[in-house]
Amino acid sequence: MxxxxxxxxxxxxxxxxxxxxxxxxxxxxxxxxxxxxxxxxxxxxxxxxxxxxxxxxxxxxxxxxxxxxxxxxxxxxxxxxMRQLDPAGTVLFHHRPEEGxxxxxxxxxxxxxxxxxxxxxxxxxxxxxxxxxxxxxxxxxxxxxxxxxxxxxxxxxxxxxxxxxxxxxxxxxxxPEYTGVSFLEAWFDDVDRRHPEIAALVGQGSAAGADGERGLFAQRNGGDHIRVYVIQKAAADWITDAGLTAQDTEGIRALLLKRFQAWSPALRRLITDNDGPYVHRPLHAxxxxxxxxxxxxxxxxxxxxxxxxxxxxxxxxxxxxxxxxxxxxxxxxxxxxxxxxxxxxxxxxxxxxxxxxxxxxxxxxxxxxxxxxxxxxx
Missing domain, CATH: 3.50.50.60 (FAD/NAD(P)-binding domain)
Incomplete structure (x- = not known):
């Protein structure tokens, strides 16, 4: 032009x-x-x-x-x-990028x-x-x-x-309309020193697991940080439906532990060990x-x-x-x-x-x- x-x-x-x-x-x-x-x-x-x-x-x-x-x-x-795990923590698939x-x-x-x-x-x-x-x-x-x-x-x-x-x-x-699936974001800082088990689980990329109703997706970020997304089929306002607020970190954590009670202790750390509050992110399209x-x-x-x-x-x-x-x-x-x-x-x-x-x-x-x-x- x-x-x-x-x-x-x-x-x-x-x-x-x-x-x-x-x-x-x-x-x-x-x-x-x-x-x-x-x-x-x-x-x-x-x-x-x-x-x-x-x-x-x-x-x-x-x-x-x-x-x-x-x-x-x-x-x-x-x-x-990329690692794909089952709820027991067994690695089902592990992609390692090739050199270059x-x-x-x-x-x-x-x-x-x-x-x-x-x-x-x-x-x-x-x-x-x-x-x-x-x-x-x-x-x-x-x-x-x-x-x-x-x-x-x-x-x-x-x-x-x-x-x-x-x-x-x-x-x-x-x-946009609600998809019926909700993310709850959790942060982990200084992971190699403060959260070595989670750092080892996630590796340098990402790790994911699901059971058909709920899932976890963990992603390595720069600066020695990891973000975890707790994924659920749920109502858009599931937190308030449970009588909680977005700021009630301990109450939300207790509820999540019930919902993920069949999952392995290693994966449940992704719910229990986060630094700071959760961030609610309902998915729309x-x-x-x-x-x-x-x-x-x-x-x-x-x-x-x-x-x-x-x-x-x-x-x-x-x-x-x-x-x-x-x-x-x-x-x-x-x-x-x-x-x-x-x-x-x-x-x-x-x-x-x-x-x-x-x-x-x-x-x-x-x-x-x-x-x-x-x-x-x-």
Whole structure:
């Protein structure tokens, strides 16, 4: 897209991996862009656990962003190690990455975000910008209204604002629905010294086990941390149904120990030995397929467009979406044409993946081995 006096005003909402990747690729092609994020700054909260970025999507986006080599230097290829256990603690499958294996190395979300933020031109991200709504005529310009009373006009609004996207409301009435499966996150710090048994159980990557109704997934993060996700089929408000609050760590732990009483003592440590409170994360997904009327001035990427169960594709697809959208903007004459080109590829791909993962939250509780176990490879 040529830089002319009519260069479009592009606003991205959401400074996650998808939004930042889109901004980075746009800037590499000389396109001006602003990112708005509701957080007050880049370090206001923990960014979450470890991500595996795949060669066939997430890494493609990083290559277009000029950041693939930096990612590979910062990533943890040893994080591709995977152990599948039964509730008795018996190892059913153990994948050890080969030397030089780079199909899906791990990186902490916070490290990935820093890598992307540091690559952007100063002032690209506007912090403390909580979006209230997007209005204005279909076809643009659109008006973004923020909680601080300010407004911004844009010729293209890109919704990269996640599961509960405010931008999505401008083009779709769809809202995420509870999948019937709930995560409860637990943290373990300084694991090699303070939790050596758990460190040995998890190894350098991840370890998982399930009995059909409940499961545990433990994941090594950088900085000698491990995150554990306690997975259950349950009502979305199962904690309050039990007469507890999210802050009642001891009460929740006692309830979990009852529910996991048949599991081995080694695995039950993943419930009892955590440092600090649990974090409740009920899993939601958008309707399958999620469709909307094309708007030449508004589009979506990542979870805003196709929220799915967390089965290893979310961030990868968000970054691929972001890359393809940015390239479409850079290579076409109008933002309307860029939206059309982008969505005609992104939406069918998202629908196919949505259909594959529909109901897939319950796969997290399956006693079957992962698909790649039979081939002894990822």
């Amino acid at each position: 040529n830089s002319t006096p009519t260069t479009p005003r592009i606003a991205i909402v959401g400074a996650g991996p998808g939004g930042l990747t889109c901004a980075r690729v746009l800037q590499r092609h000389g396109v001006t862009v602003t990112v708005h994020d509701r957080e007050s700054g880049p370090d206001v909260r923990d960014q979450g656990g470890s991500l595996d970025l795949h060669e066939d999507n997430g890494q493609i986006a990083l290559r277009e962003a000029g950041l693939l080599d930096a990612f590979l230097r910062a990533s943890r290829p040893e994080g591709q190690e 294996e780079r199909f899906k190395p791990e990186i902490d979300r916070g490290h990935l975000r820093d890598l992307l933020l540091d690559s952007l031109q100063p002032g690209t991200v506007r912090w403390g910008r909580t979006l209230i709504s997007v209005d204005g005529p279909r076809g643009g310009p659109r008006r973004l209204r923020f909680a601080d009373g300010t407004t911004v006009e844009a010729d293209l609004v890109i919704g990269a604002d996640g599961a509960w996207s405010k931008v999505r409301r401008a083009v779709s009435d769809a809202v 958008l309707p399958v397929p999620h469709v909307w009327r094309q708007d030449p001035a508004v589009t979506l990427l990542g979870d805003a467009a196709h929220l799915m169960p967390p089965l290893g594709v979310g961030v990868n697809l968000a970054m691929l979406d972001a890359c393809e959208l940015a390239l479409a903007v850079a290579r076409t004459d109008t933002v309307a044409e860029a939206v059309r080109v982008y969505e005609q590829t992104m939406i069918p791909r998202a629908h196919e993946t949505q259909r594959l993962l529909d109901g897939g939250a319950e796969d997290l509780l399956s006693t079957e081995l992962p698909d790649f176990a039979a081939a002894d490879g990822p």
